[in-house]
Amino acid sequence: MVCLFAAAGMMGVFLPATVVHAGEITVYTSYEEDEAAAFLAAARRDLPDIKVNMLRLSTGDLHARMLAESANPRHDVIWGWAVTNMVDPRILNMLESYQPQGIEKVPARFRDAKNRWFATTGYMAAFCVNNEVLKRRNLPMPTSWEDLLKPKFKGEVVMPNPASSGTGYLQIASILQMKGEERGWRYLEALDKNIAQYIKSGSRPCNAASAGEFAVGASFALRAIKNIDEGFPITMVIPSEGAGNELEATGLMKSSRNKKDAKRFIDWALSANAVNEYYKWKEIVTVSGGTMPKNFVAAGLPEDIGSVMVDMDFDWSATNRDRILNTWQQRLER
Template sequence: MAGMTRMMTTTRNRALRVGAGLVLAALVAALPGTADAGKITVYTSYEEDELASFLEAMKKDVPDVEVDVLRLSTGDLKARILAEASNPKHDVIWGWAATSMVDPRILAMIEPYTPAGIEKVPERFRDKDGRWFATTGYMGAFCVNNEIMAKEGLPMPSSWQDLIKPEYKGKLVMPNPASSGTGYLHIASILQMMGEEKGWAYLDELDKNIDQYIKSGSKPCNVASAGEFAIGLSFALRAIKNIDEGYPITMVIPSEGAGHELEANALMASSQNKEDAKKFLDWTLSKSAEEQYNKWKSIVTMQGRTMPEKFKKAGLPDDISTVLFEMDYAWAAANQERIVAEWQRRYEK
């Protein structure tokens, strides 16, 4: 990653995150009052490959701001931020689940900020009090194997209601919401759109057609793409990538609307270098940043997006908001533990 924003620093109290044989980040744990001008620390949950692409573009656009990055999964990052609550080590949260950001303990650490260009982000994708805003996200989708459907004479589903038809018995695989964020967004969206009583009744029926609950959010799409199952409940970007690679699948966005998760950004109130932190947050709304998001993300919230051709070919509309179910992120966050426990009691196999 030579030539891009420096991601490694050899100072005291550094924290390393290693994955897939690569050193992903190093963190300067600066003491209060010792922040270096022109340098900020960013915590993120963006995937490694997209993160590298985003940071390379940012360095070209804002060369006077040096960024040290710590990349952790959503749950691990939340644990880290809460553990450091009395002495936060970072200036910015970037690309992190909105359902985690809205935790009152997290919100208490955030300083409201109105970045340049925020008017491009619809109000539904930002906090009403200005504490966070989301530029990207991911959405649920069905991956349907065309060859199996044709061979077995099965109809192409178009909705959640279609999936409980008896002809799909044993044909479905789905992520486990206890281990998969994608699995949870599916369950949370169903309970919100139907109401809990009808939602659980629907999930009882859906369970009859599920062959397996899988830990990963992407694997249901992968096994459907490989012809092991007819339908995998997964997320849109995985379907788009598999279609682009030539797998015989159709991506279906449920007609009731797709559950989704936003990846949000925020300024830490404890930051010792807020001017540079604000420059970074301003950049996340820039045209250059948007061009990078378009290469990697199924949801880009900024209005006027030009949808990539391979995304449109797979079935995404130019205006992504037309196919999203309007999630209540605070509700999804506040009720996650209860919902997952109830789901496990009913369906875990």
């Protein structure tokens, strides 16, 4: 691993907002379900005296929930959530400055100047292409976003819905940033003619392609790698124009009723054991100390991952998020 730079699932049990016990915290996350389960298990091993309740929601759904609960937040820590959403001023206002132990291991460009958040992990866009469907339908192997415009791919492409999926939004935002907005929207409208479905989750397009329902699922690299490891007949394709990407951040809620243990959990997120877990699961890790797994390389992920990543402007993505999503919903949502 080069040091750079989804539906709700409930793990643990919520307590009423007024009930507080020492040694118990609630964490909100948008890590994928299997990632979240692995990371949480590691945290519980290292922090056995803290009961960690966790709510997992897709990026967009978690954003909506946090805004809806802003008058009375129900959690102590936001963990592994898209930086593009974290830098929303309404969210930043809910966060308390905190410098966790080990923060010096995270390069300054991957943390907030006011210490309200830091990013340890990230993910990037990739296509999951079903080799058997390509052969059966005499389709060429796509290597770029432009290839998906070919008439042969009509009805053969699925993408995440950017209004609910962080992966979907980074795909749209990266296309607009790479091409410029005018050309970018023209491209997306042309691509829409070949899209069979916009799916709520970032991982499900890959799963649908892996199952042979469609030829191409626009998803993210780790889902492609996992599905290849599970034996699905797919190829991971990183688009030649570059892979849009997102960083995943962690922060302390001002409203936390158990800041002592919330801070211990955040400190753990930068511990050696936590970082070792990240390297097992994430294609982008901002903290040094691990090695890219062999199966990542075998699936086609370059060891110099920075060479394929779009240089994302996260502030632009955040500032323009509502406008971009409104435009997408008006023009393309079904």
